[in-house]
Amino acid sequence: MRFCTLVYFLLIISGLFGCKNFEKTRTIKLAHGLDVNHSVHLAMVKMGVDLNELSDGKLILEIYPSQQLGTERQCLELLQIGSLDMTKVSVGVLENFAPKMKVLGLPFLFRDREHAFKVLDGPVGRQLLEDGEKYWLKGLGYYDAGSRSFYTKDRPINSPEDLDGLKIRVMESVTAIDMVTSLGGSPTPISWGELYTSLQQGVVDGAENNPPSFYLSRHYEVCKYYSLDEHTVLPDVLLAGTHLWKRLSSEEKEWLTQAVENSISYQRKLWMESEKEALDAVQEAGVKIIRPDKTLFSEKIKGIYEQYKVNEELYRLIQEIQETR
Template sequence: MKSYLKYIVCLVLVSGSYSCNELAGTRTIRLGHGLDTSHSVHKAMVKMGENLNELSGGKMVLKIYPSQQLGTERQCLELLQIGSLDMTKVSVGTLENFAPKMKVLGLPFLFRDRQHSFDVLDGPIGQSLLNEGEQYWLKGLGYYDAGSRSFYTKDRPINTPEDLKGLKIRVMESVTAVNMVKDLGGSPTPISWGELYTALQQGVVDGAENNPPSFYLSRHYEVCKFYTLDEHTVLPDVLLAGTHFWNRLSEEEQGWLKQAVDNSIGYQRKLWLESEEEALAEVQKAGVEIIRPDKSLFSEEVNEIYDKYKDDTEMYQLIQDIRATK
């Protein structure tokens, strides 16, 4: 009940500021996200705001609400859809519930490496997927790097898929993520990011999966002392605008915003590499055992996920096109 009331209050707060900003001659853009202010994505958003202010000559101002101040990723997407929030950042895993084709990016071991993922996301395929959300009032603006996701656990290390059997693993509200953990032998348990630390402490789940900076900044390493770098999925973060907001912008304003977004993406990707190295070093100092398993053992177990798409001509072709991208 408290969470619901907070959501309603936030809706009123963000929606109530719009008319005043327009009357003052300055367009204030409200961007809500769930990450900590020390995260590379938030720092890139701050940089984006500075750049946007400069490009627009002070006519456009970015106001950022971090750390789930305005709700979970799903709630922020819903606020965009009804026009009560202008922009947000969500994981592809969350977005697939609103733009179904996005689920292709959540398939395990889809990309050969980091550069391959950038080539796909920054190219025609990635742009086409960004456009997929427009029929749901969500306009994709670009992809931030979120690295690769791997498993971390409390009581025992994961060296092979066999070690996942019987373990409750937190996943996002993503059908693809649920199927992946099932195929690997674990028990997928969707829990919101903000509730995960307590869930790990209390034994509601035995582990989770995420990238190194998220593992570190969330302080989940205080509870989970085993981190297995199987790097099963490369799930980018997606920066979105609500179409209600986007369509109110002039062509010039859209151009300023898109340029500021593009500049922030390059900046964030550099920060991300640094944050990955720092995160792994810090969790090791805190006593976390870093495990580098044979990834082929994991990739072989999820082939059935791809087999399920053979009868879906459009999706199967998309997978082939991604794999063929050089």
């Protein structure tokens, strides 16, 4: 009698829920520090849609933008301990966690955007992503973050000499600090979320970033000079924590990898459009766009490359990058 009752109970449960409802749904939490209108965020939204379709609803992406879960550094720390699944950070911040990444932050390393993509999507880029795994960070790919240039409040930057005495906000990056120091400025690390107020209050005299970030952050309201010296081509890196990666099945990894690849292609297209839109918008808002002689800046930072000769592994990476055709 008890056996029949048990069978009857199981049949009722099966009928109510169906077999498919017992399939697990995994939610992946992704946090980043950018505005919801940024091309990176829009690409992540596409990633979530694609991931849902590829997995037939078994993998769900939850996105937390605008530093809701912390700064880029804090998100990396959350990844390392398994409290966050995925994030996007600048290579400049990532170098503090995965030291070899610092080579990508060297000024005037890439000849142009095409050269940068060949390096990032090729053996060197993959090697750098794989190197992060020893630090509990699984590199998934590179988003386009364009070229970084200086913007200032009170005076234009036409040559490195114009940086003398200016406090310039930089990321928490030794490479960025060395670069600004070599050019004559005073590097001041400040988190992205605090920068607008710091510019307003005069804590710093300027900063350096790409056109969309300059525009979407509304820093153009404070800084009226934008000097396109394009000193670094610093990509954004999409990462998963190794805690998450080890939990995923082979099939789930394939779904996520495909969704990531789709989002990278999509983001790079959006980026090209957003750069032009940003420059047009800040000019309309009264920002003076300056196009200085870049060789004046590149000549001043040659000493940075000399420092890397003592590290054979990093110097070899630099040579591989420069030789990529």
